[in-house]
Amino acid sequence: MPETMKAAVIEAYQQPMPTLKQVAIPTPRPNDVLVQIVAASINPIDLKTKDGGLRMLLKYDMPLIMGSDFSGVVTAIGESVSTYHVGDVVYGRVQKNRIGTFAEFIAVDQGDIALKPANMTFEEAASIPLVGLTSYQALHDIMAIRPGQKVLIQGGSGGIGSIAIQIAKHMGAYVATTTSADHFALVRALGADELIDYRTTDFSKVLADYDFVLDTRGGQTLADAFKIIRPGGQIVSIAGLPNARFGREYGVPLWKRWAFGVATRQLTKLEKQTGATYTFLFMKPSGAELETLRQLIEHGVIHAVIDRVVPFDQIESALTYSKSGQAAGKIILKMTTQFDQVGARE
Numbered sequence: 001m002p003e004t005m006k007a008a009v010i011e012a013y014q015q016p017m018p019t020l021k022q023v024a025i026p027t028p029r030p031n032d033v034l035v036q037i038v039a040a041s042i043n044p045i046d047l048k049t050k051d052g053g054l055r056m057l058l059k060y061d062m063p064l065i066m067g068s069d070f071s072g073v074v075t076a077i078g079e080s081v082s083t084y085h086v087g088d089v090v091y092g093r094v095q096k097n098r099i100g101t102f103a104e105f106i107a108v109d110q111g112d113i114a115l116k117p118a119n120m121t122f123e124e125a126a127s128i129p130l131v132g133l134t135s136y137q138a139l140h141d142i143m144a145i146r147p148g149q150k151v152l153i154q155g156g157s158g159g160i161g162s163i164a165i166q167i168a169k170h171m172g173a174y175v176a177t178t179t180s181a182d183h184f185a186l187v188r189a190l191g192a193d194e195l196i197d198y199r200t201t202d203f204s205k206v207l208a209d210y211d212f213v214l215d216t217r218g219g220q221t222l223a224d225a226f227k228i229i230r231p232g233g234q235i236v237s238i239a240g241l242p243n244a245r246f247g248r249e250y251g252v253p254l255w256k257r258w259a260f261g262v263a264t265r266q267l268t269k270l271e272k273q274t275g276a277t278y279t280f281l282f283m284k285p286s287g288a289e290l291e292t293l294r295q296l297i298e299h300g301v302i303h304a305v306i307d308r309v310v311p312f313d314q315i316e317s318a319l320t321y322s323k324s325g326q327a328a329g330k331i332i333l334k335m336t337t338q339f340d341q342v343g344a345r346e
């Protein structure tokens with residue numbers, strides 16, 4: 001077993017790009033498994049974290065290894081781990097205070113992982129945890145969509161949108177989505193019923209009386225969602241501002257809650273005017289929900305949508321491409337080809 005591993009590290013916020021370095025392989029805590037990472041996905045939160053954009057919610061000590069989700073093979077287990085064994089093939093989204101999946105190994109709590117879907121490659125499985133959990137928590141846990149209800153999913157060809165469309169259709173929703181016309185074929189294939197090119201059409205002028213909006217944009221796009229929501233409907237945003245209600249549930253100090261309340265005054269006013277609810281979602285890692293997603297994947301409900309797979313050594317070009325906003329679906333970093341023939345545990 002080697003003692004060091006390659007990892008993508010930043011030394012300070014706003015460093016232009018992470019540096020690939022040799023660092024110590026983490027030691028698993030009693031409840032952890034040590035995973036050799038085969039693939040990891042790039043999410044917008046990686047660049048936001050690097051640039052310090054989330055400091056109000058997440059503050060990191062430096063140096064920091066980037067990366068939030070992964071697929072890989074268990075190579076060691078902590079003394080209290082009974083659910084997993086060495087050799088298990090898993091996928092996961094690590095706790096926000098323990099990120100670091102742009103590396104060859106990660107120590108992760110056994111509660112934050114699940115067995116990899118047997119019908120997915122490592123690259124496909126690595127594309128799922130963060131976006132799959134976020135979509136599931138928005139559509140299932142918060143909205144609890146019932147068949148026939150109408151939902152608008154903003155950015156249907158993105159990492160979130162491409163999975164959210166599939167889950168919403170599985171729940172029986174009528175799905176409208178925004179994307180550029182270049183990606184219409186993709187979102188139609190994923191099951192979207194109504195397609196809107198955000199470059200040419202204002203969604204708030206063509207949609208009305210929606211039960212739900214999953215907002216992935218924030219700003220004016222989020223404010224405009226109130227024009228199409230029915231009274232009693234729900235807008236869930238993953239890109240808007242956290243409000244005081246979120247601050248209370250997230251347990252932030254009183255002064256921050258107050259700051260959140262001030263910053264979201266306009267949204268609170270729109271809630272009152274329309275009778276709709278605004279919820280800011282900050283997704284939570286969950287091995288149990290990854291297990292639910294594994295079953296949905298193995299039943300053919302959810303398919304991975306991958307734009308490209310990039311060798312780990314080329315992380316800089318992968319992050320630059322992610323920043324360009326041109327990807328349809330996910331960008332995957334591939335750490336090793338060593339396990340390409342390995343399947344999931346029966």
Ligand SMILES: NC(=O)c1ccc[n+]([C@@H]2O[C@H](COP(=O)([O-])OP(=O)(O)OC[C@H]3O[C@@H](n4cnc5c(N)ncnc54)[C@H](OP(=O)(O)O)[C@@H]3O)[C@@H](O)[C@H]2O)c1
Pocket residue numbers: 043044045048130131134154155156157158159160161178179180181182183198216217221237238239281282283325326327328329
């Ligand atoms: N709060 C949380 O827990 C949480 C969790 C996950 C993600 N997020 C956030 O959610 C956002 C979306 O994440 P993602 O992974 O889906 O990003 P992504 O993969 O970069 O996707 C962006 C999508 O937005 C579309 N788009 C661009 N401009 C648009 C506009 N004006 N109106 C509507 N759609 C537009 C793009 O379509 P075209 O390519 O066709 O232009 C693309 O489909 C990010 O800000 C991310 O940080 C938050």
